[in-house]
Amino acid sequence: MHDSWDVAIVGGGILGTSVAYWLANQYEGRIAVLEKEAQVAVHTSYRNTGVVHRPFYLDPKARRVFARSAQTAYGMWKKYAAERGLPWSPVGTLEVATKPEQSSRLERYYHWGLENGMTERELELLSSEDVRKLEPHVRSLGAVWSKTDTGVDYRAFTRSLRADAEAEGVKFLLDSDVKSVTVGPDHLMINLSHAKEPVKATFLINCAGGNSVKIAHMLGVGREYADLNFRGEYWEIGKDWVNLATRNIYTVAKHPELPFLDPHWIVRADGRREIGPNAVPVFGPYIYRGFFDNPWQALEKMLEPPVMNKIALLYNRDFLTLAGEEWMSSISKKVMAGRAQEFLPELKVDCLVRPGVAGVRASVIDKKGDFAKEAIEIPGPLSFHIVNYNSPGATGSPAFAAWLIQKLSSNGYFEGLSRRPKFRSGTWDFDSVCKLVGG
Numbered sequence: 001m002h003d004s005w006d007v008a009i010v011g012g013g014i015l016g017t018s019v020a021y022w023l024a025n026q027y028e029g030r031i032a033v034l035e036k037e038a039q040v041a042v043h044t045s046y047r048n049t050g051v052v053h054r055p056f057y058l059d060p061k062a063r064r065v066f067a068r069s070a071q072t073a074y075g076m077w078k079k080y081a082a083e084r085g086l087p088w089s090p091v092g093t094l095e096v097a098t099k100p101e102q103s104s105r106l107e108r109y110y111h112w113g114l115e116n117g118m119t120e121r122e123l124e125l126l127s128s129e130d131v132r133k134l135e136p137h138v139r140s141l142g143a144v145w146s147k148t149d150t151g152v153d154y155r156a157f158t159r160s161l162r163a164d165a166e167a168e169g170v171k172f173l174l175d176s177d178v179k180s181v182t183v184g185p186d187h188l189m190i191n192l193s194h195a196k197e198p199v200k201a202t203f204l205i206n207c208a209g210g211n212s213v214k215i216a217h218m219l220g221v222g223r224e225y226a227d228l229n230f231r232g233e234y235w236e237i238g239k240d241w242v243n244l245a246t247r248n249i250y251t252v253a254k255h256p257e258l259p260f261l262d263p264h265w266i267v268r269a270d271g272r273r274e275i276g277p278n279a280v281p282v283f284g285p286y287i288y289r290g291f292f293d294n295p296w297q298a299l300e301k302m303l304e305p306p307v308m309n310k311i312a313l314l315y316n317r318d319f320l321t322l323a324g325e326e327w328m329s330s331i332s333k334k335v336m337a338g339r340a341q342e343f344l345p346e347l348k349v350d351c352l353v354r355p356g357v358a359g360v361r362a363s364v365i366d367k368k369g370d371f372a373k374e375a376i377e378i379p380g381p382l383s384f385h386i387v388n389y390n391s392p393g394a395t396g397s398p399a400f401a402a403w404l405i406q407k408l409s410s411n412g413y414f415e416g417l418s419r420r421p422k423f424r425s426g427t428w429d430f431d432s433v434c435k436l437v438g439g
């Protein structure tokens, strides 16, 4: 006999776990999370910078849903961390300009922050001198100071949310690697590696992070999208140099269309300082060392359809130059340190004592070879797919997930399930969260 579920969520990262929590909080039904690893939050939801980003750098129109999700989720995580005793370290971020032409962007960020709902007490524009008073070792032409950006542990958040989802009745099927999906008239048969029987589900929600495009393709949708993988590497700073800066220091993105390429100084929730991440092109979503597991995997990744998107990207000269530089920063510690010396001139190669935990970003590219900015929602047969769920995805996940469940619900996707009573206990209130993101 195979397991039979009303809804199967593929992926036990922070997104899949948040989606499972809200679905079970709102509906009665047989809900399962299929996760290929032995625990939740093993990949990007653990291997990230660990910052709750305030949305000052997100365009309120072009990135509306992510900006609102980040703004709403800030208060949600703050309350959650306090209630559960999880790390919460509000160190703040200085986004610094290092070139004269970036000053206007700082002003834009300040206004975007206010438009996205941040208050004047949370954001401040600083001159170069102001920055020096706050952080004497940092060189800049000015900054926007987001005072409430916070260091957290997203793996701890996800594991705690998993327990909440289980309390609502969700079953986590770990070590369940989805290999293929067969579409029937009113159900799906989900085939797992190393399992004799498939899993039967009436509906599937794809939250598979680095494999989400692949899963969408399995169901015959999202064929116009390809993805590329970029590994973000970090270096930990030795104890003697941690006081070079006490806040996160980010630089204004040189290429706004490729914002993940600029290096930062990061203050981790446990006080460790790191620089990174870079964005090294690698051939697969789980390549944490080297560039591929084997040459065939690299070839397979390059030839994975649609190939045209990747060919279009190869005509982007800016991208090719930058990709080359990123490869160098992976090979050479000196190159990595050099990137941060732009705003921290006293940072020497010797300050970088050991590599931190690297994470891989899966960036979706369209037919023109352009990087998609926001998460992409794709309806499919008896399924719904979220691809390109990138930064600040961990920040926004509990708000984005509630908004998604409401959207699917109002489009009739859960008609077979019975709604739970309106007012439910829990740290967060579904209706208020949805209103803040979607309103």
Ligand SMILES: Cc1cc2nc3c(=O)[nH]c(=O)nc-3n(C[C@H](O)[C@H](O)[C@H](O)COP(=O)(O)OP(=O)(O)OC[C@H]3O[C@@H](n4cnc5c(N)ncnc54)[C@H](O)[C@@H]3O)c2cc1C
Pocket: 010, 011, 012, 013, 014, 015, 016, 034, 035, 036, 037, 040, 041, 042, 043, 044, 045, 046, 047, 048, 049, 050, 051, 052, 053, 176, 177, 178, 179, 207, 208, 209, 210, 211, 212, 231, 232, 233, 277, 358, 359, 360, 361, 389, 390, 391, 392, 393, 394, 395, 396
């Ligand atoms: C270097 C880096 C730094 C970042 N820093 C930040 C930050 O500071 N703040 C922030 O807000 N965001 C940050 N982000 C973004 C954030 O981490 C992601 O948006 C978020 O973690 C994505 O969560 P997810 O659940 O979609 O993906 P994941 O955490 O990757 O989860 C997907 C899950 O699906 C599972 N899966 C995949 N394929 C299958 C399959 N076939 N069968 C079953 N299960 C499968 C995987 O094992 C995985 O557990 C960063 C990202 C990167 C790469």
